[in-house]
Amino acid sequence: MTTEPLLRVENLTKYYGSRLGCADVSFELWPGEVLAIVGESGSGKTTLLNSLSATLEPSSGRTLYRMRNEQWRNIYELSEAERRFLVRTDWGFVHQNPADGLRMTVSAGANVGERLMAVGDRHYGHIRDTALDWLGRVEIAADRIDDQPRSFSGGMRQRLQIARNLVTGPRLVFMDEPTGGLDVSVQARLLDLLRGLVGELGLAAVVVTHDLAVARLLSHRMMVMKDGRVIEAGLTDRVLDDPREPYTQLLVSSILQV
């Protein structure tokens, strides 16, 4: 068991002008740990995720990341080259809409291979083999390697986006509603796949979702957000089975049972 976290978030606050995005968020994330951020639309989940992944610069607060050389760095003070290294190799970002994370007009193989080339892999045969291996792991048939993701279904696109992100062996993956917009049978397959990969690779992940079932299945810990603030946090099954805050109780009691 690692004795140090991977990510330390300290009092992160983001204002859009005078409007609050998220306020005073602090937590630590450890290797192998999946943290779910839940809450309704407009609660600040995506603002927080974008701030954590250095897509947005917060108004105040710090996000410290333990780099591969074991140095702790505030990600908002990294040079552009260092930030790119993180985004291209050590981190992954799975967008809700696969079109935001994929290049739709290049082949599936190239979508996966591109991240490998970004880390300096220049051997075409090796890149293609690795791409094939990853397509297999996300259950995309090998004969689709030369097809563009434009011709893929929503579920396949999402699986391709996951392969593209995981191929460089990232230590931290951000996911924004990874199963949103997919029909339920496709969701189940994707969730099972993600759950397996996260466990197998020992990834740390921050997953934003409004779907509590997704949070229960994927995450170890969970934070509930409302109006930009974290109102309840803890072990996922504790928060879901014994919610304390009025808003969390409302969320949990609103789940439709089948």
Place this chain on the structure above:
Amino acid sequence: MTALSVRNLAKTFTMHLRDGVILPVVENVNFEVQPGECVVLGGPSGAGKSSILKMVYGNYGVDAGTIVMRHHGEAVDLATADPRTVLTLRRDSIGYVSQFLRTVPRVSALEVVAEPLVIRGVDREQAQARAKELLARLNLPERLWSLPPATFSGGEQQRVNIARGFITDHPVLLLDEPTASLDATNRAVVVAMIAEKKAAGVALLGIFHDEDVRVQVADRVVDVTAFAPKVAA
């Protein structure tokens, strides 16, 4: 050395969606479980037996009191432990057979049972071999092993759940009515498995509505009605 020590535990639920109605569950819960002992929580439905088990597993939060058990050679209070500590406790020190199996789409019964060992770093094949032994012993037909348990009958799901709970050698094991939907043959198997856990020095805390099973496994019954909150309703 005591395996599990519960002191002055109290729990209430506040129902914010019903104008903040406060439901007292239990208070002043005190008991201990020794290694090799099976303690049964007794009392009618609604007395708080399952709530106590869930608090001991960290699934419910507690309002007051301590739940101390040994973990990696140290005494840890689960009532105040942070989530990461609770997760490692569950991985290495405390097991739980819940009343109902929470199934994951597409994950086979065999994988569900083997998972607690895989999480602890046991080789997948070795873990699955052990899972097969347990499922065979619990008479789950082999043709079901590779299927996700979602479509199984109640008794079949329960046996998957039992196998999953019994596969590790955790020093503390919690059992929430593990025999409720089993036939006589399989009840006898579970009774024998509990006896083996006791012989191996495992501390068991359980709920058994089935009188016949309770008599066979219980070393001591803790009457949960004694922990009923003494508040004016």
